[in-house]
Amino acid sequence: MMKTIDVGLLILLVIFIAGAFIRLYPTILYDKPLKYDSYYHARVAELVKTTGSTPSEEPWPEGGRPHFYPPLYHVSLAAISSISGSSVLDVIKFFLPIISAILILAVFWLAYSYRNMNTALLTVFLVAFNPFILNASYDSPELIGLLLLCFSVFLLLKERPYLAGIFLGVGLLFNIFFAVITFTAISVFLIYKKKYSVVPKFAAIPAVAALLWYLPKLGDLQHLDFSIGPNFVAQSLTPWMLFLTPAIVVSILILIVLVKFAPKVNIREKLDDYRSFWTVWVIFFTFMFFTFVLTPIFYPWRMLLYLSLGFSFLLADVLVNTKFKHKLIAPIFIAFFIIVSVATSTFLVTSNTLRPPLDDNEYLMLSWIESQVPKGSTILADNVVCSNIQTLTNKTCLLDINFESIPNKQSWQDFQNFFASLDVTRSDTYNLFRKYSIDYIIFASKYTNRTNTELFADKVYASWVCDSGGKNCLRDAAAYRFNG
């Protein structure tokens, strides 16, 4: 027994080191935070660090916009930055990848608490090399929620719902989406198990946390918006969701067949809520993912993070604790999922998919904006460039990344349409400049619909990037100044 545990812990150490390495490698490679949400969070954390409190409003050209995002992530970043003496941008580069590495250990602890060493090791491996968890390890405090979820699930299955609720409540103060969707999934499980009275006990602490944070903001709730963001993001992500659909369908079908028909071993019935929990979890998030067919309002692309986490727990449990008719079936399944996990996560890390949201020439343009655009100028850029401008240049911009708080929906949509549409007419462009008193429009390299802008604006800046030989160059990023 001791020997198995020692070998198991050694293998856990190997998985942890390898998992931590592939999480930290992309962020070490670049001097700026990866993923575009990081820049919004860095800005808010900088505000917290500067003022010593969570802002009730974020700076905004049209007079500020209400700040709804729960406080603990930004407070944590600001506190670590203050204590360590590092900049918020440096802290944000490493904070979530490290949390994501710690998640590997928490997953092991949870799986080992309810199963055996083999199940725990396979679970932890599937999480460590899970491409969706890896991809989310740089920009979303949902990762902190997943870490807290491990403790919450452990306590819930031990029938200690109040304590389980504390972890969900803390998670809510890091990320509201995590708390709402996780609470819903767990409630479905409790209802499925006919444990109706546990639901309010589990909900008590998260409800108090939600009231404490949102009650003072009731007056601003009309600015809370869940329509513009999902529709905007869905435009770029729906093709990916369609691409992933066959793989998800096949994986879930295999899993359901195994759960339903394969005989179990090593599982004491008393503890079998573990498998029921992850089965309900996987079914719930599979359903939520496929809501993208009807509407993006539930942020279906974010369900893949939760689905893949539950899939890892359930798959490992089923493969290790099942009697198969042929001894090679389980190894074949395991080999298949290991190959897929390793191949996909390696591709993610080496293909520059995990990188800062702008190209080097676009960051060069931001340096020009910092030094040459007069403070107080009205700048329009797309959401990602705007967010970077506001974080890196201390200048304001007419769009931003956080889609849930939008004080002026009409202007926000006008600006997004301008960048999204290839059919913006000359008069549309002119009216946009005049209506919103725009001084500068900034285009990232990817935009081709600039021609009408040039009729009313001077193209005063361009920067471009070429390969090391200088032969293959990309379209320029450019700044236009209104000349009307």
Place this chain on the structure above:
Amino acid sequence: MKQFDGKVLYAAIIIASIVPVLFILSSSIKEKQSLTEIWLVNYTKNVPENQSLIFVVGLKNDVPKNYTLDFFFDDLQVGSLNVALNGLKYYEVEVQQVYSGKHILRVNAYDESSGPFGSKDNPYYLNFHVDVK
């Protein structure tokens, strides 16, 4: 019926954990790229008729590269420079005796060997409007 054998699992996990680390370490580090920028430094927006118009652009890159700069006043080419750029330089062009009306100044930057962007047929450029009265 057989239960899954742990030894196979251990071996598979160890190998599969080490492989991506080795692969990443042996893969090429981020490829070096060259960056270039051009910007309008100075020009006079409103010019009296028959006066000269001077405009200045800055050009900067981080690795040595040759460029041709062509300057235009509307469709009329008013200057051309072949530059071996290494770092930051400013280029000044004077357009003499401009005539009245609204005009467009333009500077094209291109390298004959570049493509698809930055070639003579698809140059990088700045353009700006002047009003001569």
